[in-house]
Amino acid sequence: MAIKVNNTTVINDSRALQNITSVDSTTKSAIETAGVGGGLKFLGETTLSSNVSYIDYNFPSGYGYFRIHLDNMKGSSSQYSSGLKIRLKDSGGTLITSSSSYGRIRTRSSSGIDNTINSIEAEVNVATSNSSNGSNLVVDIYNPKDSNYNTLLRMFSMSYITFQTGYGPSWYAEPVYAAPVTQANNYGIRFYVDNYGFNSGTNYKIWGAVDA
Numbered sequence: 001m002a003i004k005v006n007n008t009t010v011i012n013d014s015r016a017l018q019n020i021t022s023v024d025s026t027t028k029s030a031i032e033t034a035g036v037g038g039g040l041k042f043l044g045e046t047t048l049s050s051n052v053s054y055i056d057y058n059f060p061s062g063y064g065y066f067r068i069h070l071d072n073m074k075g076s077s078s079q080y081s082s083g084l085k086i087r088l089k090d091s092g093g094t095l096i097t098s099s100s101s102y103g104r105i106r107t108r109s110s111s112g113i114d115n116t117i118n119s120i121e122a123e124v125n126v127a128t129s130n131s132s133n134g135s136n137l138v139v140d141i142y143n144p145k146d147s148n149y150n151t152l153l154r155m156f157s158m159s160y161i162t163f164q165t166g167y168g169p170s171w172y173a174e175p176v177y178a179a180p181v182t183q184a185n186n187y188g189i190r191f192y193v194d195n196y197g198f199n200s201g202t203n204y205k206i207w208g209a210v211d212a
Helices: 025-033
Strands: 003-005 008-011 040-047 054-058 063-073 082-089 102-106 114-117 120-126 135-142 152-161 170-180 188-193 203-210
Touching (some): 102 120
Antiparallel strands (some): 003 008, 054 188, 063 135, 063 203, 082 120, 082 188, 102 170
8 A cells, every 4th residue: 555645655556665855864874874876975075274284084884985085285385395195094093003014006116016114105296385286186995994805095196286496387197006914994094294284275075985
């Protein structure tokens, strides 16, 4: 028997929903967490309103994949650019900083895999604070919270920035793959700039794919 609300069928005799005009946020989240709908879910956007030493993001439960796009990245120094580094957090939220914790390979490098490092070098130069353009980096993160799988990071950067006062802007582009050595439930991720913090105006967006 069909179910009606104010004489309008909302579940018909074939057990199909119909005439549903809206869904509240709680129901929407429950449906997405159940794996219905597929695709990426936009999880938020942040623009720094002041200089910070690092950017942290803690992975919410229920997702097996994340994409983070850092945009307009500038360091707090007007003189020199600096490299961007990444560290994961263990299941207790502590940064993983021990030597030989990560492996990393630049896809265009002939030097092989770096495997005695205590952080991941993303191979992107963060622009000087007075650069007209900031740096960009897209990071895809697979299985960060599944202790049965090794977390894999795939990164790509492409930026036209000023890297040092007195020089004009230059292109930088580099694909990189990286992973921690051990399988673990990673609580979160941290991005930071060698020797300098992030300048205000740095922006990042985050998407996630719900676990099946």
